[in-house]
Amino acid sequence: MNKDSKIYIAGHLGLIGSAFVRMFSQLGYDNLLLKTHQELDLTDMHSVINFFATEKPEFVVLAAGKVGGIMDNKKFPADLIHANIAIQTNVMFASHHSNVSKLLFFGSSCMYPRECQTSMAEEMLFTGLPEPTSMAYAVSKMAGLQLCLAYNQQYGYQKFIPVIPNSVFGPHDNFHPESAHVLSALIRRFDRAKAMNTDNVSLWGSGTPYREFIYADDIARAGLILMRSDLQSLQLPINIGSGVQISIKQLAENIARIVGYSGNIFWDISKPDGAPKKLLDSSRMQQFGWRPQVSFEEGLRSTYAWYLKNTPSIAY
Secondary structure: OOOOOOEEEEOOOOHHHHHHHHHHHHHOOOOEEOOOOOOOOOOOHHHHHHHHHHHOOOEEEEOOOOOOOHHHHHHOHHHHHHHHHHHHHHHHHHHHHOOOOEEEEEOOHHHOOOOOOOOEOHHHOOOOOOOHHHHHHHHHHHHHHHHHHHHHHHHOOOOEEEEEEOEEEOOOOOOOOOOOOHHHHHHHHHHHHHHOOOOEEEEEOOOOOEEEEEEHHHHHHHHHHHHHOOOOOOOOOEEEOOOOEEEHHHHHHHHHHHHOOOOEEEEEOOOOOOOOEEOEOOHHHHOOOOOOOOOHHHHHHHHHHHHHHHHHHOOO
């Protein structure tokens, strides 16, 4: 990968994609292909094939997809499966036939079995059922992972690189009240509670599950290492996590502190918790010398600062 390599970032306006744009721009990679959904519908196979045939990208970051929190997973499972499988199938098909040098695909930690007593190593995939509340999304991502491995196996190359980040957060996260993941949803809840001078905030679940969070810019740095490295002998996929887990209760308290909300927090145990624990074993990635550079506190403050700056442009 050279500074003038043509790099297509699918989903460049989203959480992970925008982190790649920031990183590549800072490092002097100035030949980036960026298309909005309105300019290129990745669920339309003919449009994707024509785009790749015309633009001929050398590297692809496949960070586009349809995502949501627990509520979206329960209400729109068919939409999640259909959109993600269509995007993954189309982009990988076009990438293969356009002979891209490497494609980086982002799976999800929700692909792992719900019940994991230890940190989740890559070998544990497909050994048990994922969390039921995110089953549709998990299955779509498992299909994308397997599609990467299938292309590599059938065509004798190691071009399609599936990675599995844990709960990613940062600028350009989704803060929608119905589709946001837990960290961004809590930022919005506490910021609005503070603005409205609300005495109490009720949150879903018990607060006891543990999650591992990683800042989007650290994901981008890991991705750059993989796209620059010789991966012919590397076993795939590759986990990318911070190695630090925190309970949802601790997360809520930290966000309330950073936002400046001093009211009461109550937990609605009639609502689902999701998986009890999600901690990745990231030793494969660490073999490349990669370690997270952004602390959880620093990442939270940066994310909240972005939210405050961009709240007027968020349409909800």
